[in-house]
Amino acid sequence: MFGLLLDDGVIMKQTGLIAIAVFVLSFAGQLVAQQTAEEYFQLALEQKKKGRYGEVIRLLDEAIRLNTNNVEALFERSEAKQNNQRDLDGAMEDLETILQLAPANGKAYFHRARLRHSLVLRLLKKKGRTPSSELKPYFQEILDDVNSAISNGYKNKDSYWYRADLLSRHFRRYTEAIEDYTAALLDAPMETGLYFNRSNAKRNNDDLKGAAEDLREIVLMYEDEAALPTNKNELKRLRRLATMALNGLSSIFGLLEQPDDQLWAIEGSLKIEPTPAGYAARGRHHMIFGNLNDAIADYDKAIELSKNDTRKGWYLMSRGIVHTLDGQTEKAEADFTEGRKLPRMDRYRLNYWLELSRRQRDQRRIKVKLPGS
Secondary structure, eight states, X not given: OGGGGSOHHHHHHHHHHHHHHHHHHHHHHHHHHHHHHHHHXXXXXXXXXXXXXHHHHXXXXXXXXXXXXXXXXXXXXXHHHHHSTTOHHHHHHHHHHHHHHOTTOHHHHHHHHHHHHXXXXXXXXXXXXXXXXXXXXXXXXHHHHHXXXXXXXXXXXXXXXXXXXXXXXXXXXXXXXXXXXXXXXXXXXXXXXXXXXXXXXXXXXXXXXXXXXXXXXXXXXXXHHXXXXXXXXXXXXXXXXXXXXXXXXXXXXXXXXXXXXXHHHHHHHHHHOOOHHHHHHHHHHHHHHSOHHHHHHHHHHHHHHOTTOTTHHHHHHHHHHHHHHTTOHXXXXXXXXXXXXXXXXXXXXXXXXXXXXXXXXXXXXXOOOOXXX
């Protein structure tokens, strides 16, 4: 009523002041809300460090309620849902929301690809063995998401490595996989897993020499670390990986019919880590290319070290074959008898392996025409 007693100019002036005040209060309220949303987000990150994912989700719920466009909060909540009782469906909903808000978010596509993979694993756990033809559409969706991630700028070791594994394992597109492993290595040149995986892809792509080169890189990493050890745990890790790489090289050199290189790889593996499998591999090499007494000595060592090794039966049968080739039939029969008593040896095809070994030694070759072929 007071305003009605004043002239129009005064009323308009008063109204304008009220409008400005309302605007200022509204803007200040939004600032407070934004600050509060950020505070909730930071509190959630602190709880994440402690592994309290239920609390993380509660705090992020508040942060997102106050700022529905908070993409980082949606990312964090999606991750927390995956870790909290494996709420994969809820995690997927958050990623879908991100892609609605930011359709060109490469990181979201990559995370959705990984989450789709988790959903496939959940399906397999529920259904059991499933024909690969039924799974192909699921992996195609995963591949499409990774392609979208990379095309939208999410280009790093993880995205290229993940796509390479998909292409190699589920689509047998080895040439493309090799290109992606190579791109990942540009970002992480010391990542041994990439060399192993690229080596396997090259081997499947009939590039045995290239596969061997990648495994040699792992051996060189171990040798460099062993020369000037700075970290005992790293040296231990590289020692184990170098042994695996040398075993792989032994197999490749066998396929390439390079027995001298194969023996180098076997003895390199034994030098780093003497194992029953290593001695058995050298025993077989001696059986084909060298002295039978040396072969028997290596199988003796393999059997001695394989007290709890599930392949002890194979080592006994293999030593029996060497005794047979050497004309020591009684010792051979003793090995065969003992070997057959061990687990999973009832299906051992003795006649096949004996004839194969005889042909390999006669021809001094690993690749021979197999019995019955």
